[in-house]
Amino acid sequence: MIEIMSEVRIVNICTAIVKRNNGIGFGSWACFSVSLLCFFLANTSIANETPNIILLMGDDHGWDETAYNGHPHLKTPILDEMANSGLRFDRFYSAHPSCSPTRGSVLTGRHPVRYGTFAPNFSIRQEEKTIAHLLKKKGYATGHFGKWHLGPVKSTSPTSPGAMGFNQWLSHDNFFELNPTFSRNGGPPQKFTGESSEIVVAETIRFLEKTRQANQPFLAVVWFGSPHEPYSGLPEDLALYDHLPSEYSQTKVRLTSNKTGRQIKRSLREVLRERYAEITAMDRSIGQLRDWLRQNKLRDNTLLWYCGDNGTPGDGIVTSPLRGQKGNLYEGGIRVPGILEWPAKITSPRLSKMNVVTSDLLPTICSLAEVALPKRPLDGIDLSLSIKGQMLQRPQPIGFWSFDINGESKNQPYIEADLQRGTTPLVKLMGDISTRNFRNFHHPKISQQDYSGSRALIDNRYKFIIRGKRGMPSQKELFDLRADPGEKNNLMTSKPKIATTMQKQLRDWQESVLESLSGADYR
Secondary structure: OOOOOOHHHHHHHHHHHHHHHHOOOOOHHHHHHHHHHHHHHHHHHHHHHOOEEEEEEEOOOOOOOOHHHOOOOOOOHHHHHHHHHOEEEEEEEOOOOOHHHHHHHHHHOOOHHHHOOOOOOEOOOOOOOOHHHHHHHOOOEEEEEEEOOOOOOOOOOOOOOOOOOOOEEEEEOOOOOOOOEEEEOOOOEEEOOOOHHHHHHHHHHHHHHHHHHOOOOEEEEEEOOOOOOOOOOOHHHHHHHOOOOHHHHHOEEEEEOOOOOOEEEEEHHHHHHHHHHHHHHHHHHHHHHHHHHHHOOOOOOEEEEEEEOOOOOOOOOOOOOOOOOOOOOOHHHHEEOEEEEOOOOOOOOEEEEEEEEHHHHHHHHHHHHOOOOOOOOOOOOOOHHHHOOOOOOOOOOEEEEEEOOOOHHHOOEOOOHHHHEOOOOOOOOEOOEOOOEOEOEOOOOOOHHHHOEEEEEEOOOEEEEEEOOOOOOOEEEEEEOOOOOOOOOOOOOOOHHHHHHHHHHHHHHHHHHHHHHOOHHHO
């Protein structure tokens, strides 16, 4: 493959041609033509060297729920193909064991406690700088499609996709099912008919077609509503899972009713059939997006990155070899699928065993797009060397923290209540309303109590966990994840020095995070 020349090199060559030929009677019109050609080549080079970015995320999609990771029932042919042709991150982590916080980490490169996105339905803060803000300044078209969950998507919200740097958006305040409702660019909610993942991808393609016609690089953030409960599926997808093991019928699980929006108990076999149908439909829609990129000759220079936002919930985690589930800091709660496909740069399949986290997306993309990082503490690192196969170990540990929100509502609201009210309805009721309202609080003073809540630190081999709530005795655990991925053997007694060192590192990291939470990064 011929290497594309840089803009500077092209301009220098063309300048030399013009100067040389002017001295031998080269006509002015010919000189102008060469100059015009050089301008075209230089700008074509810039467009070709600037990667397009698509960030895909499943909702509640845990590490084990792909065929390529050995799931005994699931059919995920597109994700399997991506894993077998691109860069597969086997140890990919969500920054938090729940959705809103992890989504904030993708956009900011920062742990969500730094800006008060402690749990689902906590908004981001309007002062945060996102990857959309940064790439927009670089000339990228920016679009968000699907689940937002970092504040209301309405146009008046200070934390809407538009306020957070996106030119266009078709988004929902939270998750959605078949025949979903979305807000387009902050307008009134509109109902769409069909399978939700396919609708989201179709809207993404509309956005990409406009950027293609404008010859503009793009950032598209596509956050699916699947496979979050309550589950549903198209008949052809449900039929794929008609023959799940009969023993699953003996177990009942609690989840939301699609009819009433309230909790009911159902057969695990029925629930899994619908959950797996949603994952397969999401997988198929990703294939539709990849097909469009290939047909329009954009696939080679488009970085396509898929991951989950947290581990599998209790109603779906029946086959995982990992301990824990959504909501806790064991591997089952934070380890998720992670695949990066970029044919122009990743020309042969690779499997990375290095620890990677959702906070790494912003610094990595900034590096690849040659965009300066925000001048504030980041928790993610630049993975561009890993993409090249030149980074095998992480240079710093990853911190995780489920902040104890008990008593947080006594603090002053960060954003007025009217601006935090959502508009897009969903099946699952919260109290008696079908929409979602958000919150965030000022936290100007830090106390010893603020260090509580479950937290963990993962280095290249070990994982140190402290579990406990505010005012309660804590429990400490140390695991060798390389030798014990199921986290069965607590090494606190046998490896006290390692535990002591990691506890100190974790505390130091918490101090930095709490300094950000106090608002220091915005001053």
